[in-house]
Amino acid sequence: MSALSHTLSDSVVITRRNLIKVKRVPDLIVFATLSPIMFVLLFRYVFGGAIAGLPDGVSYAEFLLPGIFAQTVVFGSTTTGASIAEDLQKGLVDRFRSLPMSRSAVLIGRTVADLGLNAISILVMALTGLVVGWRITSSPLEAAAGFLVLLVFAFAVSWMMALVGLLVRTPEVVNNASFIVIFPLTFVANTFVPLETFPSVLRTFAEWNPVSSVVQAARELFGNQPASAPVPDAWSLQHPALYTLIWAAVILAVFVPLAVRAYLRTATR
């Protein structure tokens, strides 16, 4: 067998192992989906009336859902770091590293399993969204592209978190460390409020923040952005899907090799 098919088959074995955990600990999936549902309901009914500056003809539900999707998948990706730190702590990384298996399979299996989890939580949120008045008004193909952009970006973030997990090595610390980065990234963006409401410095940051472009791309692809909406000033938001994919590619190009290298050098103690 070639190196590539080894990597593939080992990655499948590891992905399966990671998904078995999800099956054995159903609470994991319950809480992974409960919090986005809660978010949808909170924002929709508590803040829904208070958000000003929406383009004409857009309901807050329509505006909100793509933002919640993006925030949830980015947060979902942080579990990658915590899970890897846990494997490291429990000596499983040592076990894997002593086996004649592919060098990247443990990380691929992890990020792919987390991609699966993210896909499940998007599904649950979309269903909740439909209940509270969110609608997809575009073609099925565009809608699929919308989900794809969200998941591709989340997958790239997972690799970033994989490196964090290998360096930080304590699951609790990984969680706290990632919140420090991910809260500002997901809030200083067009996730919950229109960019027009931001003060100017923050606004520039938010315009070029890839989370904004993910959200913008999702809104456009789900047809949640009416034709009357103003054309954004920043290039990033004029071509949100492209800009997001560039970010994802750059993140992967940088973090896949870094994470694999860290994996090969790491040791339990």
Next chain:
Amino acid sequence: MSDAVVVEGLVKKFGDFTALRGVDLTVARGTVLGLLGPNGAGKTTVVRILSTLLRPDGGRAEITGLDVVTQADQVRSVIGLTGQYAAVDEYLTGEENLEMVGRLYRLGKKESRARAGQLLERFDLTDAARRPAKTYSGGMRRRLDIAASLIARPQVLFLDEPTTGLDPRSRLGMWEFIADLVSDGTTILLTTQYLEEADRLADRMVVIDRGSVIARGTADELKAQVGGERLELTVGSVEGLGRAVELLRPLAVDDPQRDEQTRRLTLPVKGGAATLAEALRLLEGSGVELLDVGLRRPDLDDVFLTLTGHSADDADPATEEQAR
């Protein structure tokens, strides 16, 4: 060459701290080497370098002629590792754990399943095979961990304190199993805190302390370094102790040692059972109340104490702290 493991001048540093200062050792094919040493001596560090988890800072190591640094990938397919702390996936069942490791050794689905079944049986885990390892006791996890390292029938097996945490029955079972592996031709490097275990399993031993080899040889060779047999008596009173020393001094080949706290007397002697009988005769009618008497050959614990100045399970708090 018939050495399955060759280690020369191995050096490992952790920051400013030198954990290994030039360790040399070899393990002949199909034999067991016992690697002994007090806590923090560097045993686990040696095992981790040999199993490709750590890179040495100096020296070299070969497993079946393969270099652990430059040919790490090939090394991994001939070795099995059971680390000091059990590395099993708690969420998988025992069976799933073994099958996963089998697949990653590239055994194929059917072969992995068959081997998993055999090993679960061999390690008394068949009843628990379908339960998540989370529900296993410490000893069961340990056995599962060892089974995992054996799934691909490795040529060279590293066992880092394999029986720590096992009850006496499981420990005996493990010893038998290790003996079987050796008779099938497996080469084993074993670290242990139980000197009885090394005595029983290891063909040769290497004792390290603070990262350097301080002694090596067979169990008998090591014991001979420490000295010959001795007579040990426990008496009923401190006065009795003095009296016994006076009476028995002619039998001693070296200075007797007495401990007033435990009222125990230790005399280096020669002549075996005849000397013991002579001692009893000398004490008869002397009024010394004899609570216990015995003739003892040095065991590995004595070797340990003599060579390292502290016993095997006598943790050094400073190095323990660093190990965190």
